[in-house]
Amino acid sequence: MNAVEVNDLKKFFGKAPAVAGVDFYIAEREIFALIGPNGAGKSTTLRMLATILQPSEGRATIFGYDVQKESGQVRRLISYLPEEAGAYKTLTGRQYLSFMAELYADSLSQAKEYVAFASDITGLGPRLSDKIRTYSKGMTRKLLLARAVMTRPKLAILDEPTSGLDVINALEIRSIIRKLSREGMSVLLSSHNMLEIEFLSDRVGIIHQGRIYETGTAEALKAKYGARNLEEVFHKIVENS
Amino acid sequence: MRKFFVLVKKEVQELLTPQMLLPLLIIVVAFVFIGKVAGSEAAKTAEPQPVGILDLDHTNTSALVAQTLSKNNLKLTEFSEISPEEALQQAKNQDLKILFVIPAGFERGFSGKPLSLSIYTILKNFSFIGSRSTQSATVALAQINSALSRELIAEKAPQADPAVLQSPLRTEETVVIGSREAKISVSAxxxxxxxxxxxxxxxxxxxxxxxxxxxxxxxxxxxxxxxxxxxxxxxxxxxxxxxxxxxxxxxxxxxxxxxxxxxxxxxxxxxxxxxxxxxxxxxxxxxxxxxxxxxxxxxxxxxxxxxxxxxxxxxxxxxxxxxxxxxxxxxxxxxxxxxxxxxxxxxxxxxxxxxxxxxxxxxxxxxxxxxxxxxxxxxxxxxxxxxxxxxxxxxxxxxxxxxxxxxxxxxxxxxxxxxxxxxx
Structure with missing residues (x-):
């Protein structure tokens, strides 16, 4: 069974289509990346799959569960990291992780395991006892990413996962995502960073004006468009559209 | 249910911040402080209020006025052999609340025509507590009127009961609420x-x-x-x-x-x-x-x-x-x-x-x-x-x-x- 199946998914805000009909799938343990310019419909697609927004038309399933009709079951399987996500500034890093862990865990001991795992990923050490309001943007992003993967979800939906992180931290996060994927986690991510996409993803989907124009591995797309890198592929597709 | 309590705990943690608690604490401390100050000021007004009297008549009737005043929770300072203006200045200096001036010839006019008594109220603030300091004087004035009225009635109609003539109507108030009633005034x-x-x-x-x-x-x-x-x-x-x-x-x-x-x-x-x-x-x-x-x-x-x-x-x-x-x-x-x-x-x-x-x-x-x-x-x-x-x-x-x-x-x-x- 595929982790994600998306068929002719559409979302309108008023009469304007934010997503004009997208189709793609993500296999189990696969890392699939959506790339596209601002306003292409990446975040709206991710939000529909994360059960935050309801599709206007079409269908999407996650491990067989319909995101609209079976949103409760879907939420148990996924973890979502929004692009501009924030954390509760009045809580400490550890309190935030505990709060989120307790929402996902079936028992307190499981919640503690989640927190311990997340604490390792953040690398924040004693700073986890400080209020989040004292964190830098990079520290907050690492905390949020750790929160997103600490439950080892079956599908992680990550919108710009390394945005705001420096090179070292970004590299670290990418290797964690890769490792968790190898351990069984499927990943749907979006990013503006083409290098990151090439390094991380098994396949990519190029989205523009609410439609997916191409899907495939980075190598296959580069060969098809005679491009040296994904940036050139992306540029050619957008130009031709 | 456990997840619900986790959410409630987070909500309370989010809302009960020092930024929210500090103003609340300041307001309560301010309320307590103002209450204590107002209480001590109110207690002061319950003490005999300092008033002055300048008797320029020196008669039995003017003495009756002074006597009635001193019986009404007023601390009387008597001035003599000075002009009303000088008495007023001294009253201000001594922080008195009111100055009563009984003019010369006060008793002479006591034959049925209204008598003239000058009252100087020295206002130094407009607060609720401040205004209460003059209440004792108002009560005293009503009693002076009553005492003088009784004197006049005794002189003009020695056979009559001054109390009846002063207040011929007696009321007995009963307040009714639903099926319950009690003898008490509605204002109370x-x-x-x-x-x-x-x-x-x-x-x-x-x-x-x-x-x-x-x-x-x-x-x-x-x-x-x-x-x-x-x-x-x-x-x-x-x-x-x-x-x-x-x-x-x-x-x-x-x-x-x-x-x-x-x-x-x-x-x-x-x-x-x-x-x-x-x-x-x-x-x-x-x-x-x-x-x-x-x-x-x-x-x-x-x-x-x-x-x-x-x-x-x-x-x-x-x-x-x-x-x-x-x-x-x-x-x-x-x-x-x-x-x-x-x-x-x-x-x-x-x-x-x-x-x-x-x-x-x-x-x-x-x-x-x-x-x-x-x-x-x-x-x-x-x-x-x-x-x-x-x-x-x-x-x-x-x-x-x-x-x-x-x-x-x-x-x-x-x-x-x-x-x-x-x-x-």
Whole structure:
């Protein structure tokens, strides 16, 4: 069974289509990346799959569960990291992780395991006892990413996962995502960073004006468009559209 | 259920911040401080007030005036052999409150024509406490008038009883409330009721407005800090999220109410210190009339307050969904503030039952009216009105919570917004 199946998914805000009909799938343990310019419909697609927004038309399933009709079951399987996500500034890093862990865990001991795992990923050490309001943007992003993967979800939906992180931290996060994927986690991510996409993803989907124009591995797309890198592929597709 | 309590704990943690607690603490300390200062000032006014008298007549009648004054909780300073202007200057220097000047020839004019007595009241402030210092003098003046009148009656009509001539009408007042009655003046009853019910509308107003602001702020902060999306993707039912927000804000609002009540009690006790708490006879009369809240009445009042808070919270949760950020909270909750202000002022100044049918229906349609009317209705033993109000508020709570859950379960929680900023 595929982790994600998306068929002719559409979302309108008023009469304007934010997503004009997208189709793609993500296999189990696969890392699939959506790339596209601002306003292409990446975040709206991710939000529909994360059960935050309801599709206007079409269908999407996650491990067989319909995101609209079976949103409760879907939420148990996924973890979502929004692009501009924030954390509760009045809580400490550890309190935030505990709060989120307790929402996902079936028992307190499981919640503690989640927190311990997340604490390792953040690398924040004693700073986890400080209020989040004292964190830098990079520290907050690492905390949020750790929160997103600490439950080892079956599908992680990550919108710009390394945005705001420096090179070292970004590299670290990418290797964690890769490792968790190898351990069984499927990943749907979006990013503006083409290098990151090439390094991380098994396949990519190029989205523009609410439609997916191409899907495939980075190598296959580069060969098809005679491009040296994904940036050139992306540029050619957008130009031709 | 465990996840619900996790959410409630988070809500309370988010709302009970030092930024929220510090002003609350300052207000309570200020209330206690002002109450204590006002109390000590009120105690001072209960002491004999310093007044001056300049007797330029030196007769038995002028001596009677001085005597009556000194019997009325006034500390008399007598001036002699100086002009009224000099006496006034000295009175000012000695910080006296009032100067009485009995002119020469005062007694000579005592033959049926009104006598002339000059009174200089030295005002140094316009405060409520300050004005009370002159009350003893007003009482004394009434007694001087009465004493002089008795003298005159004794002289002109030696056979008559001066007391009867001074006050030929004797009244015996009985106040009737429902089937209960007691021999007491209506002014005493109204004074007692207003003292009893001073706190309730103020506390109601504070709690309802504060609770509304809190929950709307909680919603707005989730949106502004971009935490809402993460929360909405968590495996928790949207109904649990709505309920946790209601309970969290309700708990913080109740805590605030208790703290405010504590502070205000100190404040009001200070202000009313020295005013006296009434006689045993009066207290018996109030009991006879049923004008005292029983434990069950307090419980009923608490239930009404609880439902009023629930109505406010559920409406605010809906309004809060429109708030884009913390700054827009005031704007989105403004309609609710009107709904609280209208019955607050109407019940303070008017009898709602005397309004026209249309107006009465309008007032009763506002759910908070029932909270403001509950205390007087309980005192008047009109329990059916209280229970109707409770039922009405309960129905509204169910409707508003349903609407809030629907909003939380749909896109609207992400897409609803009111923008108060000027469009360019």
């Amino acid at each position: 009853v109204m004074g007692f009721i207003s003292t009893q019910s001073t706190f309730i509308p103020i506390v109601l107003f504070l709690v309802i407005t504060f609770a509304s602001q809190l929950i709307a702020l909680s919603m707005a902060t989730e949106k502004e800090n971009k935490t809402l999306e993460t929360l909405l993707s968590a495996p928790v039912s949207r109904q649990a999220m709505v309920a946790a927000k209601l309970v969290g804000a309700g708990l913080v609002a109740l805590l605030t109410a208790v703290v405010y009540l504590f502070g205000m009690r100190y404040y009001i006790t200070g202000l009313t210190a020295g005013a006296g708490s009434g006689t045993t006879a009066a207290s018996d009369a109030f009991n006879q009339l049923g004008l005292v809240f029983s434990a069950a009445d307090y419980a009923l009042l608490g239930l009404v307050l609880f439902f009023a808070i629930l109505v406010a919270l559920s409406i605010s949760l809906i309004l809060g969904a429109f708030a884009e950020d913390a700054k827009s909270v005031q704007g989105v909750t403004a309609p609710l503030m009107f709904l609280v202000l209208i019955p607050y002022f109407l019940t303070l100044f008017l009898d709602i039952n005397s309004l026209s049918l249309g107006l009465k229906a309008f007032v009763y349609a506002i759910p908070f009216s029932h909270a403001f009317l509950a205390a007087p209705n309980i005192l008047l033993k009109d329990y059916s009105a209280v229970f109707w109000g409770l039922g009405y508020m309960a129905v509204l709570v169910v409707i508003f919570i349903y609407i809030a859950s629907r909003i939380f379960s749909s896109d609207k929680i992400m897409t609803l917004k009111l923008n108060f900023r000027r469009k360019r």
